[in-house]
């Protein structure tokens with residue numbers, strides 16, 4: 001028997017605490033009804049941490065995040081904090097968590113619930129039933145490579161960033177993608193620009209080597225990232241798992257996400273190396289931000305945060321069936337036309353509040369027993 005799994009909840013700023021409240025109700029439900037109890041602790045991140053500690057992430061909170069089985073994060077940021085120095089900004093708290101926990105694989109599912117297919121900018125038949133997973137390398141590449149900066153050369157300014165990947169960095173994220181594919185439809189498409197970038201040549205070589213050595217049962221294909229962007233809007237259902245670097249992943253995952261309609265629906269997971277207990281270091285968070293425009297109005301859609309918890313059930317706690325139960329509960333709520341304001345059509349009737357959306361998800365969970 002494993003010990004009671006531990007969760008650190010960092011609700012953060014803006015609508016973060018509002019959507020996280022609904023997740024907490026669901027966590028309680030799992031304890032009461034599925035005998036799945038979590039040891040939950042709360043702490044501050046982002047602007048909320050800055051207000052109390054003068055830093056967006058206190059060292060004690062960082063230490064706790066390293067100890068727990070998984071971190072659940074709401075959102076950080078807000079106009080109040082825009083004036084702060086770079087190192088004090090709420091987003092630095094988030095980046096510190098990702099960096100110090102070494103969360104190198106960012107999983108962004110792009111899943112289109114049938115009930116929301118009309119929200120996509122693409123034709124319904126192209127996105128209906130879409131279920132792809134983008135694995136983005138998160139701790140290296142152009143956003144971290146040295147040298148970087150703005151320098152003066154021959155009397156003019158030059159901006160420099162460096163795309164740099166080691167074999168080990170490519171190897172580990174490729175393995176994450178292959179492992180995921182085995183739990184899904186067993187296909188990986190790796191995207192880079194091997195036609196014009198040496199880092200892309202190495203990326204392709206290492207992914208191919210890892211595949212040959214340990215994952216020959218998984219179907220592997222390669223695609224140039226620019227073609228990948230075109231294919232994502234032409235025929236997204238051709239993909240199962242896409243693995244790509246930090247920069248291309250940033251762009252391609254946003255592109256894929258928008259195929260599915262609303263920011264309020266999109267979960268994510270960031271995973272690192274396995275800990276002693278075999279679970280990966282992990283942080284789960286909705287893709288959206290703190291939405292200051294709707295904060296305090298009970299309008300936020302909690303689904304992205306709820307679906308992030310479903311990812312935690314699947315990837316940190318080996319509770320795939322319970323994760324599916326929760327995803328299906330969200331889907332059933334939407335299919336009944338119960339929607340928060342972000343998912344209403346112009347003539348769509350009356351939206352429900354954040355907590356009413358939580359009520360409806362809990363009712364579906366209850367009905368699933």
Ligand code: NAD
Nearest residue numbers: 075076077078263264288289290291292293294300301342
């Ligand atoms: P945002 O994601 O907060 O909001 C964009 C738009 O989507 C807004 O109109 C908002 O009302 C809507 N929206 C977002 N989530 C929603 C939800 N769950 N339900 C209903 N509507 C939702 O992005 P932004 O406005 O560009 O940024 C606001 C703040 O959030 C900024 O300070 C930014 O730095 C920060 N931010 C944080 C994260 C994060 O914590 N991971 C991510 C993005 C932005």
